[in-house]
């Protein structure tokens with residue numbers, strides 16, 4: 001690696017995906033989280049990863065920022081609290097934020113008590129989802145309740161709502177026709193463009209203008225994969241680039257997070273997916289997969305990530321590079 005632009009940046013922002021399980025199965029989910037998906041990161045595993053992330057940052061001379069995500073991390077409240085408590089007791093960095101869809105905020109007292117406990121356990125910010133996709137599954141009054149109490153417990157600067165415009169002007173799609181709902185989804189995607197990864201590639205990407213794969217030729221992913229400084233780690237210790245769930249950079253189980261970073265830093269040109277997307281994005285990945293029989297869909301793709309997810313689904317379904325393309329929770333189930 002002679003070009004410093006092609007060196008792996010230190011990981012500075014890390015999301016611990018406590019579970020793939022979720023009460024919702026949002027059409028724009030960047031994995032395939034839902035009630036039928038599972039896995040739980042134990043408090044012991046979370047604290048080990050947390051400590052290793054902190055150690056990695058210290059070695060790199062930076063400060064790690066860790067957030068807790070899912071799936072829906074509040075689905076197992078006792079487990080979420082045990083992770084936060086164990087991290088605090090171990091003297092690890094304070095959690096940068098916790099994400100939630102607020103489905104659990106069914107009563108004022110319960111909501112207030114939980115938010116106060118998060119605050120007491122050192123959570124710096126709360127991120128609450130509010131968008132047309134989540135509100136297919138989460139009654140909006142629960143989001144309102146969570147935000148009302150979070151404003152009081154965390155204060156304005158420590159509460160983030162994604163998205164405030166939707167929160168201030170919510171749209172209920174539950175009684176809409178398919179055409180009306182698709183129009184609402186299309187408008188939401190125009191307002192807040194998002195990655196077309198995971199279920200989003202299957203369920204909403206077709207609502208956007210589609211292009212032949214050639215349109216994405218030259219759209220390299222070196223920024224997203226090597227330089228974003230952001231990773232997610234799932235319940236099994238599998239490390240993904242921050243925006244590319246389903247591309248396994250390495251697994252932090254028998255190896256520490258620091259060892260995974262060191263290995264990737266030294267050997268990413270040998271990683272069958274990373275090497276290709278860094279050099280030529282999903283267009284090159286598709287060309288590589290054509291050697292295995294992949295064929296692009298005739299309707300085309302909304303974005304390079306839509307194409308990437310489709311190629312990786314093919315690779316996953318056909319068992320290619322299983323150490324690098326997975327796990328099942330990031331891909332459509334072909335068995336159910």
Ligand code: SF4
Nearest residue numbers: 221224244304305308
């Ligand atoms: S095309 Fe693939 S590798 Fe590139 S940013 Fe999108 S999901 Fe990540």
